[in-house]
Amino acid sequence: MSNLNNNLIYRFGTVALLWAISFMAYGQKPAPLLQNAYHRPSVSLNGQWHYIVDPYETGYRNHRRWEPFDEFVNTKASAAPYWANAKKTAPSQRIEYDFERSPTLEVPGDWNHQQDELLYYEGTLWYERDFSIELQPGQRYFLYFGAVNYRADVYLNGQKAGYHEGGYSPFNFEVTELLKSGLNEIVVRVDNRRSAGRVPGLTTDWWNYGGITREVKIIPVPDVFIQDYMLQLDPEQPAIARGYVQLNEAKPGQTVTISIPEAKLSRTFTTDTAGRAAIVLSAEGLKRWYPERPKRYEVVLQSGRDTLLDQIGFRTIQASGQDLLLNGQPIFLRGISLHEENPMRGGRAYSREDMALLFGWARELNCNMLRLAHYPHNEHAARLADELGLLLWEEVPVYWGINYTNPETYAQAEQQMQSLVQRDKNRASVIIWSVANETPREDPDRLSFLKSMAGAVRQLDTTRLVSAALDRTEDKQEKRVTVTDPFAAYSDMVSVNEYIGWYGSTPERIPQMRWDLSSHDKPFFISEFGAGALYNYRGAREEIWTEDYQAWMYEETLQMLDEIPSLRGMTPWILVDFRSPRRNLPNIQDGWNRKGLISEGGFKKEAFYILRDYYAKKAAQYRYDIKN
Numbered sequence: 001m002s003n004l005n006n007n008l009i010y011r012f013g014t015v016a017l018l019w020a021i022s023f024m025a026y027g028q029k030p031a032p033l034l035q036n037a038y039h040r041p042s043v044s045l046n047g048q049w050h051y052i053v054d055p056y057e058t059g060y061r062n063h064r065r066w067e068p069f070d071e072f073v074n075t076k077a078s079a080a081p082y083w084a085n086a087k088k089t090a091p092s093q094r095i096e097y098d099f100e101r102s103p104t105l106e107v108p109g110d111w112n113h114q115q116d117e118l119l120y121y122e123g124t125l126w127y128e129r130d131f132s133i134e135l136q137p138g139q140r141y142f143l144y145f146g147a148v149n150y151r152a153d154v155y156l157n158g159q160k161a162g163y164h165e166g167g168y169s170p171f172n173f174e175v176t177e178l179l180k181s182g183l184n185e186i187v188v189r190v191d192n193r194r195s196a197g198r199v200p201g202l203t204t205d206w207w208n209y210g211g212i213t214r215e216v217k218i219i220p221v222p223d224v225f226i227q228d229y230m231l232q233l234d235p236e237q238p239a240i241a242r243g244y245v246q247l248n249e250a251k252p253g254q255t256v257t258i259s260i261p262e263a264k265l266s267r268t269f270t271t272d273t274a275g276r277a278a279i280v281l282s283a284e285g286l287k288r289w290y291p292e293r294p295k296r297y298e299v300v301l302q303s304g305r306d307t308l309l310d311q312i313g314f315r316t317i318q319a320s321g322q323d324l325l326l327n328g329q330p331i332f333l334r335g336i337s338l339h340e341e342n343p344m345r346g347g348r349a350y351s352r353e354d355m356a357l358l359f360g361w362a363r364e365l366n367c368n369m370l371r372l373a374h375y376p377h378n379e380h381a382a383r384l385a386d387e388l389g390l391l392l393w394e395e396v397p398v399y400w401g402i403n404y405t406n407p408e409t410y411a412q413a414e415q416q417m418q419s420l421v422q423r424d425k426n427r428a429s430v431i432i433w434s435v436a437n438e439t440p441r442e443d444p445d446r447l448s449f450l451k452s453m454a455g456a457v458r459q460l461d462t463t464r465l466v467s468a469a470l471d472r473t474e475d476k477q478e479k480r481v482t483v484t485d486p487f488a489a490y491s492d493m494v495s496v497n498e499y500i501g502w503y504g505s506t507p508e509r510i511p512q513m514r515w516d517l518s519s520h521d522k523p524f525f526i527s528e529f530g531a532g533a534l535y536n537y538r539g540a541r542e543e544i545w546t547e548d549y550q551a552w553m554y555e556e557t558l559q560m561l562d563e564i565p566s567l568r569g570m571t572p573w574i575l576v577d578f579r580s581p582r583r584n585l586p587n588i589q590d591g592w593n594r595k596g597l598i599s600e601g602g603f604k605k606e607a608f609y610i611l612r613d614y615y616a617k618k619a620a621q622y623r624y625d626i627k628n
Contacts, residue, residue: 028162030171032248033422034219035228036308037144037170038379042217045186048104049129049212051111052082052097057124059083059097060153060189070153070160082126083155083187099128099187107216108146110209113347118210120581127188127212135181138305139220143186144172146214146350146378150198153189165412166199167192168375168397169419172219179218188212199412200397205593206339206374207579209348214378222305224249227275229301229308230425231258232463233283235316238328241283247275247303259300260286288327289313289428290626291368294389296428313386313428319465319492322566324523326391326431329624333391333569334615335369336362336597337528339578340377343600352380359388361575361598365608366615371527371571374399374437376420385429392427393467393527393571394420395434398453404445413449414456421460433457436468437527438497441485450487465492469527472496474513481515493568494520497528500560501553506542507531510556515564523568529557530573533607534588535599545588550595551606558614572611576600 034040054060059082061068069081079086079095086095105111111118111125118125135141145152149167153160157180161173192210194202224247231243245256252270256277259266263285269277287295296311318325324333338358342349349355355378362370369391372381376394385392396416403409417435424430435453439446454466470485481498488494494517501507517524533550541552554572561567577596583589592600597608 028160028173030162030164031142031174032227033170033419034142034144034172034221035226035422036310036426037172037217037219038383039309040219040221042144042219043131043133045129045131045216045218046107047129049107049127050099050102051105051128052099052102052126053118053121053123054082054126055121055123059126060124083153083160083189084158085128085185085187099126102128105211107212108214108350109211110149110213110348111211112207112209113345121210122193122208124189124191125210127190128185130183130185131218132183133179133181133218135179136220138223140174140176140223140225141179142172142219142221143175144170144217144219145212146170146216147376148188148190148212148214149192149208149210151189151191152212153191155187155189157184166416166419167213168377169416170214170379170423171419175218196401196403197406197409197412199402199409199416200375200399201401201403201409203401204374204397204399205580205582207341207581211348213348214350224254224304225306226256226301226303226308228422229279230461231279231281231299231312232426232428233314233316235318235463238316239282239284241279241281241286241314243279245269245271245277245279245301245303247271247277250275254303256301256303259302260297261300262297283314286314286628288626288628289315289386289389290327291389291391293626294387294428296386310426311386312426315428317431317464319523321521322523322568324493324568326624327627329627330622331368331568331624332618332622333369333525333571334367334618335371335391335393335569335571336365336367336575336611337371337373337571337573338362338575339373340375340381341576341578343576343578343598344602350378350380352384355380355384358575359384359390362390363388365575365597365612366619368619369393369569369571371395371434373574376416376423379423382424382427382429386427390429392430393432393434394424394430395437395469396420398436398439398450400438402439402446402449404443404449410449410452413453417453417457418460421457425461430464432465432467432493433461434467434469434495436487438469438471441471441487447486451490454487454490467491467493467495467525467527469495469497472498474500479512479514481513483517483520488520488522491522493523493525495525495527497573498526498557499529499531501556502529502531507549507553507556510553510560513560515560517564517566520566522566524564524566525568526561526570526572528571528573529553529561530595531607532589532594533605534594535577535601535603535605537588545585545594547606551610554607554610558610572597
């Protein structure tokens with residue numbers, strides 16, 4: 001064998017070995033998500049973080065081989081990686097970065113709206129901050145992120161805690177061995193670049209906000225702790241509440257106590273060999289959760305030294321023929337779609353106050369439901385919806401140009417759905433898990449992708465509905481609208497985005513259209529309709545972009561939809577104008593999608609009041625008794 005061949009074998013063999021070593025040392029993915037991190041005692045890392053913009057990834061990769069330093073370099077011997085946060089110790093030492101002298105960004109928050117020069121930035125940006133903590137014996141410590149868009153590489157005291165991909169999902173790492181009492185340092189590399197293999201892919205119709213967009217905290221837990229739990233009414237036997245408690249330790253015979261003090265309920269269960277306890281409680285005396293009466297109970301979970309408190313509402317949601325049944329009674333979903341943006345402050349919404357602003361407008365609209373598009377929103381959303389009595393459609397960003405043949409893309413999509421379900425499965429407000437929006441029905445690989453997603457969701461949660469926002473099929477000659485998407489057969493309700501009168505026609509065509517849904521004996525739901533309008537731009541109703549045109553479309557559309565016998569709800573597009581780089585018409589869009597019923601300044605358009613009045617009529621039509 002030639003020396004050349006020997007060298008090639010040696011080189012590739014060494015690279016393979018280094019990859020294997022690097023995966024063990026640096027490739028740690030997040031630990032299983034802590035349930036109810038929202039209410040666990042914690043040390044907040046929110047606040048000002050230093051940052052360095054790094055479009056060439058100078059602090060992450062070897063510039064000649066384009067290899068990540070943490071996979072191919074002994075970082076203890078190198079000051080080049082930015083996570084080393086090297087300090088100058090000699091006059092001649094050359095270090096080409098300095099976090100201490102770098103500017104700061106607020107965490108949580110997107111970088112786009114904190115610095116003008118970062119408005120359109122897509123690439124790598126480094127965050128760094130110091131924090132102090134006093135470690136306690138017998139405790140384990142987890143570093144928890146509400147979300148980072150899109151990839152996060154996390155380093156604690158110069159060591160890699162792990163990485164996470166997915167811009168809207170919570171994740172955590174166990175950092176017990178990396179923390180120390182006293183001063184600690186955390187560095188996070190954030191990369192928000194769009195990619196064909198990511199979820200979402202290269203193209204969306206919303207802003208690609210980068211950064212640590214949700215809260216960061218250190219969560220201490222006992223050595224043996226409650227890893228996960230779920231408790232909800234059995235849809236088939238609503239007099240029984242079922243669920244489970246999962247301890248982090250796979251050991252049988254451990255005790256778990258579930259208490260609902262207000263209902264005078266308390267029972268103790270034991271774990272199986274996997275550390276899991278199946279929960280069965282009588283729900284006879286529990287008042288049901290309704291939008292008009294969002295009753296929640298304090299639930300206490302205790303095992304060993306770990307005690308968790310949660311506020312849980314108890315209700316059932318089912319599809320029965322063409323009806324949606326909430327607690328066994330027909331309901332009409334009076335909804336609206338919204339993006340996770342604060343239009344008044346600008347940028348990504350992340351706080352309870354942000355969500356209270358948006359939800360307050362929705363309630364003023366007479367809504368009982370919200371579609372949180374097109375990705376998981378922050379946890380305050382589901383918690384506040386529980387409190388206010390707003391039903392939720394939650395979604396993952398399987399959207400437009402997803403790569404349906406790439407196993408890594410599917411793995412990311414399923415992981416995002418798993419994280420969403422795990423975080424929000426105890427929220428009574430959440431009634432629909434959506435696996436996709438506007439994906440091409442003609443793509444055969446897409447159907448397999450979505451079927452697998454739906455199957456994965458149903459394995460995780462059998463108490464809610466599964467759907468997706470599909471496209472309609474329109475025969476313009478026969479003036480007939482159908483739903484031919486094959487995924488409708490795998491969905492608990494048929495959900496469709498329809499823009500008759502906006503894309504490809506004007507609203508005068510709307511009354512001519514006839515909907516044929518005879519092949520679907522399921523609840524029918526309009527997940528989107530709408531038209532763009534610039535606030536306070538008035539004119540003839542035929543003039544596009546005026547409030548008058550938008551109002552005309554709403555009037556015609558609502559009348560058309562009201563004639564569909566199986567219609568059980570809608571979430572028009574959208575509550576508030578939102579940022580989108582796709583929308584570039586000068587003096588009208590200027591980088592905003594103008595389909596909102598409210599402007600980015602908080603001003604209501606005429607169509608807001610049309611939909612509000614329609615929903616008042618629907619509320620009167622679908623009255624039900626609040627039982628128990």
